[in-house]
Amino acid sequence: MLVREYIRWALAMVPHWRLITGPLITLAVAGVILLADRYLFNVPNPGAISFLAVAFAAYLGGVVSGLISAAISLALAAVLFSLPGALFDFTPDNFGRLVVLGICTPAIAVMIGVLQARAQRALEHERAANRELAPLRAALDQSEIGVILLDSEMRAQFINRAFRRLWRLPDEIAARKPAFVGLMYHGRDAKAFAVPPEQLDSYVAEQTALIRTGNERPVDIRLASGDVIRRRCKVLADGGRMLTYGNVSDLVRSADEMAELAMTDALTGIYNRRHFMARLDDEWKRFRRYERPLSLLFLDIDHFKSINDRYGHGVGDQIIIAVARLCGMQTRDSDLAARIGGEEFAILLPETGLLDARIVAERLRLAVAKHPLASSAGPIAVTVSIGTACADSKLSDPAILMARADEALYAAKRGGRNCVAAALHDGPVVFNEQDRTAA
Numbered sequence: 001m002l003v004r005e006y007i008r009w010a011l012a013m014v015p016h017w018r019l020i021t022g023p024l025i026t027l028a029v030a031g032v033i034l035l036a037d038r039y040l041f042n043v044p045n046p047g048a049i050s051f052l053a054v055a056f057a058a059y060l061g062g063v064v065s066g067l068i069s070a071a072i073s074l075a076l077a078a079v080l081f082s083l084p085g086a087l088f089d090f091t092p093d094n095f096g097r098l099v100v101l102g103i104c105t106p107a108i109a110v111m112i113g114v115l116q117a118r119a120q121r122a123l124e125h126e127r128a129a130n131r132e133l134a135p136l137r138a139a140l141d142q143s144e145i146g147v148i149l150l151d152s153e154m155r156a157q158f159i160n161r162a163f164r165r166l167w168r169l170p171d172e173i174a175a176r177k178p179a180f181v182g183l184m185y186h187g188r189d190a191k192a193f194a195v196p197p198e199q200l201d202s203y204v205a206e207q208t209a210l211i212r213t214g215n216e217r218p219v220d221i222r223l224a225s226g227d228v229i230r231r232r233c234k235v236l237a238d239g240g241r242m243l244t245y246g247n248v249s250d251l252v253r254s255a256d257e258m259a260e261l262a263m264t265d266a267l268t269g270i271y272n273r274r275h276f277m278a279r280l281d282d283e284w285k286r287f288r289r290y291e292r293p294l295s296l297l298f299l300d301i302d303h304f305k306s307i308n309d310r311y312g313h314g315v316g317d318q319i320i321i322a323v324a325r326l327c328g329m330q331t332r333d334s335d336l337a338a339r340i341g342g343e344e345f346a347i348l349l350p351e352t353g354l355l356d357a358r359i360v361a362e363r364l365r366l367a368v369a370k371h372p373l374a375s376s377a378g379p380i381a382v383t384v385s386i387g388t389a390c391a392d393s394k395l396s397d398p399a400i401l402m403a404r405a406d407e408a409l410y411a412a413k414r415g416g417r418n419c420v421a422a423a424l425h426d427g428p429v430v431f432n433e434q435d436r437t438a439a
Contacts, residue, residue: 145246146229152239154180154212163245166229167192180241181208194222211241220248265339267317268324276338276346283350284398287391294391295357296401297347298409299327299364302383302417304343311377316343319382322373330364346405354390354422358431361386361420369418383418385409387428404428 146163148156159174167183168190178186184204187193195203210219214235221229230248233241263275271279280296287294301307301323308316320343327337327345336348347364349357365386372379387408391401404423412421415430422429 145244147245148180148183148241148243150180150211150241150243154241156180156183157240159183166245166247180211180243184208192223192225194224194226211243214241221245265324268321268339270324270328271336271338273338273340273346276336276340276348279336280348280398280402283348284391284401286350291393293351293353294401295349295352295354296389296391296405297349297357297361297364298387298402298405299323299345299347299361299384300386300409300413301343302385302413307380307382311375311380315375315377315380318375319373319380322375323368323382323384326367327364330360330367346402352390354388357388357390358420358422361388362431365418365420385412385417386420387412387423388420389423 141161143160144162146166147158147160148163149158151157155177156174156179157177159169163169164171164174167187169183169186173186181204184207188200188204193200193203207219207221210217211233214233216233216235219231221231223229227247227249229245232244232246234243236242263271263278265272283294286292301319304316304319307319320339323343324337324339324345327347331337331347331349334350335352338346338348340346347360349360352360365384369381369383372381387405387410389401389405389408391398395401395404408421408423408428411428411430412419415421420431422431
Protein backbone atom coordinates (compact mmCIF):
# COMPACT_ATOMS: atom_id res chain seq x y z
CA MET A 1 0.00 0.00 0.00
CA LEU A 2 2.82 2.42 0.95
CA VAL A 3 4.75 1.63 -2.24
CA ARG A 4 1.62 2.18 -4.32
CA GLU A 5 1.04 5.57 -2.69
CA TYR A 6 4.69 6.51 -3.20
CA ILE A 7 4.46 5.62 -6.91
CA ARG A 8 1.18 7.55 -7.23
CA TRP A 9 2.78 10.61 -5.60
CA ALA A 10 5.81 10.29 -7.84
CA LEU A 11 3.66 10.09 -10.98
CA ALA A 12 1.63 13.05 -9.80
CA MET A 13 4.84 15.06 -9.56
CA VAL A 14 5.91 14.40 -13.17
CA PRO A 15 4.44 17.73 -14.39
CA HIS A 16 6.29 19.40 -11.49
CA TRP A 17 9.70 17.73 -11.87
CA ARG A 18 11.51 20.88 -10.75
CA LEU A 19 10.12 20.46 -7.23
CA ILE A 20 11.89 17.06 -7.02
CA THR A 21 15.03 17.83 -8.99
CA GLY A 22 16.09 20.70 -6.76
CA PRO A 23 16.16 18.74 -3.47
CA LEU A 24 17.78 15.72 -5.15
CA ILE A 25 20.55 17.90 -6.62
CA THR A 26 21.20 19.39 -3.20
CA LEU A 27 21.25 15.94 -1.64
CA ALA A 28 23.77 14.74 -4.24
CA VAL A 29 25.99 17.84 -3.93
CA ALA A 30 26.04 17.61 -0.13
CA GLY A 31 26.97 13.92 -0.32
CA VAL A 32 29.73 14.53 -2.89
CA ILE A 33 31.21 17.35 -0.81
CA LEU A 34 31.38 15.22 2.30
CA LEU A 35 32.81 12.17 0.50
CA ALA A 36 35.31 14.22 -1.45
CA ASP A 37 36.43 15.91 1.72
CA ARG A 38 37.19 12.52 3.21
CA TYR A 39 38.66 10.53 0.35
CA LEU A 40 39.94 12.92 -2.33
CA PHE A 41 40.84 16.42 -1.13
CA ASN A 42 39.85 19.02 1.35
CA VAL A 43 36.93 21.03 0.05
CA PRO A 44 37.88 24.69 0.61
CA ASN A 45 34.39 26.06 1.38
CA PRO A 46 31.73 23.33 1.51
CA GLY A 47 29.18 25.70 3.08
CA ALA A 48 29.32 28.06 0.09
CA ILE A 49 28.98 25.16 -2.36
CA SER A 50 25.97 23.85 -0.42
CA PHE A 51 24.47 27.32 -0.44
CA LEU A 52 24.91 27.48 -4.23
CA ALA A 53 23.19 24.11 -4.55
CA VAL A 54 20.28 25.32 -2.42
CA ALA A 55 20.08 28.51 -4.48
CA PHE A 56 20.02 26.43 -7.69
CA ALA A 57 17.27 24.27 -6.22
CA ALA A 58 15.30 27.37 -5.38
CA TYR A 59 15.81 28.62 -8.92
CA LEU A 60 14.51 25.34 -10.35
CA GLY A 61 11.52 24.79 -8.06
CA GLY A 62 10.84 28.01 -6.21
CA VAL A 63 10.95 28.92 -2.55
CA VAL A 64 9.48 25.67 -1.28
CA SER A 65 12.00 23.60 -3.21
CA GLY A 66 14.83 25.75 -1.84
CA LEU A 67 13.65 25.33 1.75
CA ILE A 68 13.40 21.58 1.30
CA SER A 69 16.88 21.52 -0.18
CA ALA A 70 18.32 23.46 2.73
CA ALA A 71 16.66 21.07 5.17
CA ILE A 72 18.12 18.10 3.29
CA SER A 73 21.64 19.56 3.42
CA LEU A 74 21.41 20.23 7.14
CA ALA A 75 19.93 16.81 7.83
CA LEU A 76 22.64 14.99 5.85
CA ALA A 77 25.40 16.94 7.55
CA ALA A 78 23.89 16.25 10.96
CA VAL A 79 23.78 12.53 10.26
CA LEU A 80 27.32 12.25 8.94
CA PHE A 81 28.83 14.38 11.66
CA SER A 82 26.94 12.71 14.48
CA LEU A 83 29.79 10.29 15.32
CA PRO A 84 33.13 12.12 15.58
CA GLY A 85 36.12 9.91 14.75
CA ALA A 86 34.13 7.61 12.46
CA LEU A 87 32.52 10.12 10.13
CA PHE A 88 33.17 8.39 6.85
CA ASP A 89 33.62 4.84 7.96
CA PHE A 90 30.76 3.07 6.27
CA THR A 91 29.79 1.17 9.31
CA PRO A 92 26.31 -0.38 9.37
CA ASP A 93 25.10 2.48 11.50
CA ASN A 94 26.35 5.21 9.20
CA PHE A 95 25.43 3.35 6.03
CA GLY A 96 21.96 2.66 7.29
CA ARG A 97 21.45 6.32 8.12
CA LEU A 98 22.60 7.34 4.66
CA VAL A 99 20.22 4.89 3.01
CA VAL A 100 17.29 6.03 5.14
CA LEU A 101 18.11 9.66 4.42
CA GLY A 102 18.46 8.97 0.73
CA ILE A 103 15.05 7.31 0.58
CA CYS A 104 13.08 9.49 2.97
CA THR A 105 14.15 12.92 1.82
CA PRO A 106 13.04 12.49 -1.81
CA ALA A 107 9.80 10.98 -0.52
CA ILE A 108 9.26 13.96 1.73
CA ALA A 109 10.11 16.28 -1.14
CA VAL A 110 7.59 14.47 -3.34
CA MET A 111 4.88 14.63 -0.66
CA ILE A 112 5.42 18.32 0.00
CA GLY A 113 5.59 18.97 -3.72
CA VAL A 114 2.29 17.14 -4.26
CA LEU A 115 0.66 19.16 -1.49
CA GLN A 116 2.04 22.34 -2.96
CA ALA A 117 0.83 21.34 -6.40
CA ARG A 118 -2.62 20.62 -5.03
CA ALA A 119 -2.67 23.94 -3.24
CA GLN A 120 -1.52 25.65 -6.41
CA ARG A 121 -4.23 23.91 -8.45
CA ALA A 122 -6.85 24.85 -5.86
CA LEU A 123 -5.65 28.44 -5.97
CA GLU A 124 -5.79 28.41 -9.76
CA HIS A 125 -9.29 26.92 -9.67
CA GLU A 126 -10.36 29.60 -7.21
CA ARG A 127 -8.90 32.32 -9.39
CA ALA A 128 -10.59 30.83 -12.44
CA ALA A 129 -13.90 30.64 -10.56
CA ASN A 130 -13.48 34.23 -9.45
CA ARG A 131 -12.81 35.25 -13.03
CA GLU A 132 -15.94 33.41 -14.14
CA LEU A 133 -17.99 34.92 -11.30
CA ALA A 134 -16.67 38.43 -11.82
CA PRO A 135 -19.32 39.32 -14.45
CA LEU A 136 -22.05 37.87 -12.22
CA ARG A 137 -20.81 39.80 -9.20
CA ALA A 138 -20.65 42.96 -11.28
CA ALA A 139 -24.21 42.38 -12.48
CA LEU A 140 -25.45 41.76 -8.95
CA ASP A 141 -23.75 44.94 -7.84
CA GLN A 142 -25.78 46.86 -10.40
CA SER A 143 -29.04 45.24 -9.30
CA GLU A 144 -31.65 47.28 -7.44
CA ILE A 145 -32.40 44.20 -5.33
CA GLY A 146 -30.18 43.62 -2.30
CA VAL A 147 -28.28 40.32 -2.44
CA ILE A 148 -26.27 38.49 0.23
CA LEU A 149 -24.50 35.17 -0.24
CA LEU A 150 -23.82 33.31 3.02
CA ASP A 151 -21.62 30.27 3.50
CA SER A 152 -22.58 27.25 5.60
CA GLU A 153 -21.40 29.07 8.73
CA MET A 154 -23.76 31.96 7.97
CA ARG A 155 -20.93 34.37 7.12
CA ALA A 156 -21.43 36.82 4.25
CA GLN A 157 -19.24 35.97 1.25
CA PHE A 158 -20.77 38.63 -0.98
CA ILE A 159 -22.88 41.71 -0.25
CA ASN A 160 -23.96 43.79 -3.21
CA ARG A 161 -24.17 47.57 -3.39
CA ALA A 162 -27.98 47.72 -3.14
CA PHE A 163 -27.99 45.94 0.23
CA ARG A 164 -25.13 48.03 1.57
CA ARG A 165 -27.05 51.17 0.65
CA LEU A 166 -30.29 49.79 2.09
CA TRP A 167 -28.66 48.74 5.37
CA ARG A 168 -26.39 51.79 5.63
CA LEU A 169 -23.50 49.32 5.68
CA PRO A 170 -19.99 50.77 5.14
CA ASP A 171 -17.88 49.04 2.49
CA GLU A 172 -15.12 48.24 4.98
CA ILE A 173 -17.55 46.27 7.17
CA ALA A 174 -18.87 44.38 4.15
CA ALA A 175 -15.29 43.53 3.14
CA ARG A 176 -14.74 41.76 6.49
CA LYS A 177 -17.34 39.12 5.52
CA PRO A 178 -19.39 39.55 8.69
CA ALA A 179 -21.74 36.92 10.08
CA PHE A 180 -25.43 37.40 9.30
CA VAL A 181 -26.21 38.07 12.96
CA GLY A 182 -23.62 40.88 12.79
CA LEU A 183 -25.51 42.42 9.87
CA MET A 184 -28.73 42.28 11.88
CA TYR A 185 -27.06 43.95 14.86
CA HIS A 186 -25.68 46.62 12.55
CA GLY A 187 -29.22 47.28 11.34
CA ARG A 188 -30.34 47.50 14.96
CA ASP A 189 -27.60 49.93 15.92
CA ALA A 190 -28.27 52.03 12.81
CA LYS A 191 -31.95 52.22 13.86
CA ALA A 192 -32.97 50.81 10.49
CA PHE A 193 -35.90 48.72 11.75
CA ALA A 194 -39.36 50.08 12.50
CA VAL A 195 -39.42 48.07 15.73
CA PRO A 196 -39.90 49.40 19.28
CA PRO A 197 -36.53 49.62 21.12
CA GLU A 198 -37.57 47.10 23.77
CA GLN A 199 -38.32 44.51 21.07
CA LEU A 200 -35.18 44.95 18.96
CA ASP A 201 -33.08 42.16 20.51
CA SER A 202 -35.84 39.58 20.27
CA TYR A 203 -36.54 40.72 16.71
CA VAL A 204 -32.87 40.23 15.72
CA ALA A 205 -32.84 36.77 17.34
CA GLU A 206 -36.04 35.77 15.57
CA GLN A 207 -34.83 36.88 12.14
CA THR A 208 -31.46 35.17 12.61
CA ALA A 209 -33.18 31.93 13.61
CA LEU A 210 -35.29 32.01 10.44
CA ILE A 211 -32.15 32.19 8.30
CA ARG A 212 -30.31 29.47 10.24
CA THR A 213 -33.24 27.07 9.86
CA GLY A 214 -33.47 27.87 6.16
CA ASN A 215 -37.04 29.12 6.30
CA GLU A 216 -37.87 30.10 2.71
CA ARG A 217 -41.12 31.90 3.52
CA PRO A 218 -40.94 35.55 2.34
CA VAL A 219 -40.65 38.01 5.23
CA ASP A 220 -41.60 41.68 5.02
CA ILE A 221 -39.26 43.95 7.00
CA ARG A 222 -40.56 47.42 7.81
CA LEU A 223 -37.80 50.01 8.00
CA ALA A 224 -37.71 53.21 10.01
CA SER A 225 -37.61 55.11 6.70
CA GLY A 226 -41.13 53.90 5.96
CA ASP A 227 -40.02 51.46 3.27
CA VAL A 228 -41.00 47.81 3.32
CA ILE A 229 -38.38 45.26 2.26
CA ARG A 230 -39.34 41.72 1.32
CA ARG A 231 -36.63 39.20 2.16
CA ARG A 232 -36.44 35.81 0.50
CA CYS A 233 -34.09 33.03 1.60
CA LYS A 234 -32.87 30.21 -0.64
CA VAL A 235 -30.91 27.28 0.81
CA LEU A 236 -27.88 26.44 -1.38
CA ALA A 237 -26.44 23.00 -2.06
CA ASP A 238 -23.30 23.67 0.02
CA GLY A 239 -25.37 24.60 3.07
CA GLY A 240 -25.12 28.34 2.45
CA ARG A 241 -27.93 30.80 1.87
CA MET A 242 -28.79 33.29 -0.82
CA LEU A 243 -30.80 36.21 0.56
CA THR A 244 -32.56 38.76 -1.61
CA TYR A 245 -34.07 42.01 -0.39
CA GLY A 246 -36.56 43.74 -2.68
CA ASN A 247 -38.28 47.05 -1.99
CA VAL A 248 -42.01 46.28 -2.04
CA SER A 249 -43.14 49.53 -0.42
CA ASP A 250 -45.46 50.46 -3.28
CA LEU A 251 -46.87 46.95 -3.41
CA VAL A 252 -47.49 46.85 0.34
CA ARG A 253 -48.99 50.33 0.28
CA SER A 254 -51.32 49.26 -2.49
CA ALA A 255 -52.26 46.13 -0.56
CA ASP A 256 -52.87 48.21 2.57
CA GLU A 257 -54.99 50.63 0.60
CA MET A 258 -56.98 47.77 -0.91
CA ALA A 259 -57.47 46.26 2.53
CA GLU A 260 -58.55 49.67 3.83
CA LEU A 261 -60.99 50.03 0.97
CA ALA A 262 -62.34 46.55 1.62
CA MET A 263 -63.28 47.43 5.20
CA THR A 264 -64.20 51.13 4.80
CA ASP A 265 -67.56 52.60 3.89
CA ALA A 266 -67.10 54.53 0.65
CA LEU A 267 -69.49 57.35 1.59
CA THR A 268 -68.55 58.12 5.20
CA GLY A 269 -64.97 56.85 5.50
CA ILE A 270 -65.78 54.89 8.69
CA TYR A 271 -65.80 51.09 8.79
CA ASN A 272 -68.38 49.12 6.81
CA ARG A 273 -70.65 46.28 7.87
CA ARG A 274 -68.21 43.62 6.70
CA HIS A 275 -65.39 44.83 8.92
CA PHE A 276 -67.79 45.44 11.78
CA MET A 277 -68.93 41.80 11.70
CA ALA A 278 -65.32 40.55 11.68
CA ARG A 279 -64.38 42.76 14.61
CA LEU A 280 -67.55 41.79 16.51
CA ASP A 281 -66.63 38.14 16.10
CA ASP A 282 -63.11 38.77 17.49
CA GLU A 283 -64.42 40.75 20.47
CA TRP A 284 -67.06 38.12 21.15
CA LYS A 285 -64.37 35.42 21.35
CA ARG A 286 -62.41 37.57 23.78
CA PHE A 287 -65.54 38.14 25.85
CA ARG A 288 -66.24 34.40 26.02
CA ARG A 289 -62.63 33.54 26.90
CA TYR A 290 -61.84 36.23 29.45
CA GLU A 291 -65.35 37.34 30.47
CA ARG A 292 -64.55 40.97 29.78
CA PRO A 293 -67.51 43.39 29.35
CA LEU A 294 -68.70 44.09 25.83
CA SER A 295 -71.51 46.41 24.69
CA LEU A 296 -73.09 47.35 21.40
CA LEU A 297 -74.96 50.45 20.16
CA PHE A 298 -77.33 50.55 17.19
CA LEU A 299 -78.12 54.06 15.91
CA ASP A 300 -80.63 55.28 13.32
CA ILE A 301 -81.25 58.79 11.96
CA ASP A 302 -84.83 59.83 12.75
CA HIS A 303 -87.17 60.68 9.84
CA PHE A 304 -84.35 60.29 7.34
CA LYS A 305 -86.73 59.52 4.47
CA SER A 306 -88.36 62.92 4.87
CA ILE A 307 -84.92 64.57 4.61
CA ASN A 308 -84.29 62.77 1.33
CA ASP A 309 -87.75 63.62 0.05
CA ARG A 310 -87.44 67.28 0.97
CA TYR A 311 -83.80 68.07 0.14
CA GLY A 312 -82.75 65.27 -2.18
CA HIS A 313 -80.38 62.34 -1.80
CA GLY A 314 -77.27 64.51 -2.09
CA VAL A 315 -78.19 66.40 1.08
CA GLY A 316 -79.21 63.11 2.68
CA ASP A 317 -75.70 61.78 2.02
CA GLN A 318 -74.22 64.90 3.64
CA ILE A 319 -76.30 64.28 6.77
CA ILE A 320 -75.12 60.65 6.90
CA ILE A 321 -71.50 61.81 6.63
CA ALA A 322 -72.00 64.39 9.41
CA VAL A 323 -73.53 61.80 11.75
CA ALA A 324 -70.69 59.35 10.96
CA ARG A 325 -68.16 62.05 11.86
CA LEU A 326 -69.89 62.62 15.21
CA CYS A 327 -69.86 58.88 15.90
CA GLY A 328 -66.09 58.90 15.47
CA MET A 329 -65.65 61.99 17.64
CA GLN A 330 -67.73 60.64 20.54
CA THR A 331 -65.99 57.25 20.82
CA ARG A 332 -62.61 56.02 22.05
CA ASP A 333 -59.77 54.68 19.93
CA SER A 334 -60.56 51.17 21.13
CA ASP A 335 -64.21 51.48 20.02
CA LEU A 336 -65.37 50.80 16.49
CA ALA A 337 -68.00 52.81 14.64
CA ALA A 338 -69.41 51.42 11.40
CA ARG A 339 -72.12 52.16 8.90
CA ILE A 340 -74.16 48.98 8.56
CA GLY A 341 -77.02 50.24 6.40
CA GLY A 342 -78.41 53.30 4.68
CA GLU A 343 -78.82 55.61 7.70
CA GLU A 344 -78.01 52.95 10.33
CA PHE A 345 -74.80 52.81 12.36
CA ALA A 346 -73.33 50.42 14.90
CA ILE A 347 -70.76 51.17 17.60
CA LEU A 348 -68.83 48.35 19.27
CA LEU A 349 -67.67 49.15 22.81
CA PRO A 350 -65.10 46.70 24.24
CA GLU A 351 -64.45 46.79 28.00
CA THR A 352 -67.77 48.62 28.48
CA GLY A 353 -70.74 47.59 30.63
CA LEU A 354 -74.37 48.53 30.00
CA LEU A 355 -74.35 51.61 32.24
CA ASP A 356 -71.28 53.09 30.54
CA ALA A 357 -72.73 52.18 27.15
CA ARG A 358 -75.86 54.13 28.03
CA ILE A 359 -73.70 57.16 28.94
CA VAL A 360 -71.86 56.95 25.59
CA ALA A 361 -75.18 56.64 23.74
CA GLU A 362 -76.70 59.63 25.52
CA ARG A 363 -73.62 61.74 24.87
CA LEU A 364 -73.80 60.89 21.19
CA ARG A 365 -77.54 61.59 21.02
CA LEU A 366 -77.04 65.02 22.55
CA ALA A 367 -74.11 65.80 20.20
CA VAL A 368 -76.37 65.17 17.19
CA ALA A 369 -79.42 66.96 18.54
CA LYS A 370 -77.62 69.93 20.05
CA HIS A 371 -76.68 71.68 16.81
CA PRO A 372 -78.21 71.49 13.31
CA LEU A 373 -75.93 69.70 10.86
CA ALA A 374 -74.35 71.65 8.01
CA SER A 375 -75.38 70.79 4.46
CA SER A 376 -75.52 72.40 1.04
CA ALA A 377 -79.19 73.24 1.78
CA GLY A 378 -78.19 74.99 5.00
CA PRO A 379 -78.23 73.77 8.64
CA ILE A 380 -80.67 70.90 9.19
CA ALA A 381 -81.87 69.81 12.63
CA VAL A 382 -81.43 66.07 13.01
CA THR A 383 -82.02 63.60 15.84
CA VAL A 384 -81.09 59.97 16.30
CA SER A 385 -82.51 57.00 18.17
CA ILE A 386 -80.07 54.60 19.85
CA GLY A 387 -80.45 51.07 21.18
CA THR A 388 -77.88 49.55 23.55
CA ALA A 389 -77.20 45.96 24.56
CA CYS A 390 -74.56 44.28 26.70
CA ALA A 391 -73.16 40.76 26.28
CA ASP A 392 -73.70 38.29 29.09
CA SER A 393 -72.95 34.63 29.68
CA LYS A 394 -76.47 33.57 28.70
CA LEU A 395 -75.97 34.72 25.12
CA SER A 396 -74.65 31.97 22.89
CA ASP A 397 -73.97 33.96 19.75
CA PRO A 398 -72.99 37.52 18.75
CA ALA A 399 -76.02 37.56 16.43
CA ILE A 400 -78.23 37.45 19.55
CA LEU A 401 -76.40 40.50 20.92
CA MET A 402 -77.09 42.31 17.64
CA ALA A 403 -80.75 41.30 17.76
CA ARG A 404 -81.09 42.67 21.29
CA ALA A 405 -79.47 45.99 20.31
CA ASP A 406 -81.78 46.17 17.27
CA GLU A 407 -84.80 45.44 19.47
CA ALA A 408 -83.76 48.26 21.80
CA LEU A 409 -83.35 50.61 18.81
CA TYR A 410 -86.92 49.97 17.67
CA ALA A 411 -88.11 50.44 21.24
CA ALA A 412 -86.47 53.89 21.15
CA LYS A 413 -88.25 54.59 17.85
CA ARG A 414 -91.58 53.56 19.36
CA GLY A 415 -90.82 55.62 22.44
CA GLY A 416 -90.89 58.85 20.46
CA ARG A 417 -87.43 58.87 18.81
CA ASN A 418 -84.52 61.09 19.85
CA CYS A 419 -83.91 58.84 22.85
CA VAL A 420 -81.89 55.90 24.12
CA ALA A 421 -83.24 52.44 24.98
CA ALA A 422 -81.38 49.61 26.69
CA ALA A 423 -81.97 45.88 26.26
CA LEU A 424 -82.51 44.24 29.66
CA HIS A 425 -83.33 40.64 30.51
CA ASP A 426 -87.05 41.32 30.69
CA GLY A 427 -87.13 43.52 27.58
CA PRO A 428 -85.90 46.93 26.37
CA VAL A 429 -86.28 50.03 28.52
CA VAL A 430 -86.57 53.55 27.07
CA PHE A 431 -85.05 56.30 29.18
CA ASN A 432 -87.18 59.42 29.66
CA GLU A 433 -86.03 63.04 29.76
CA GLN A 434 -85.28 62.88 33.50
CA ASP A 435 -83.15 59.80 32.99
CA ARG A 436 -81.27 61.56 30.21
CA THR A 437 -80.52 64.55 32.40
CA ALA A 438 -79.28 62.28 35.20
CA ALA A 439 -77.08 60.42 32.76
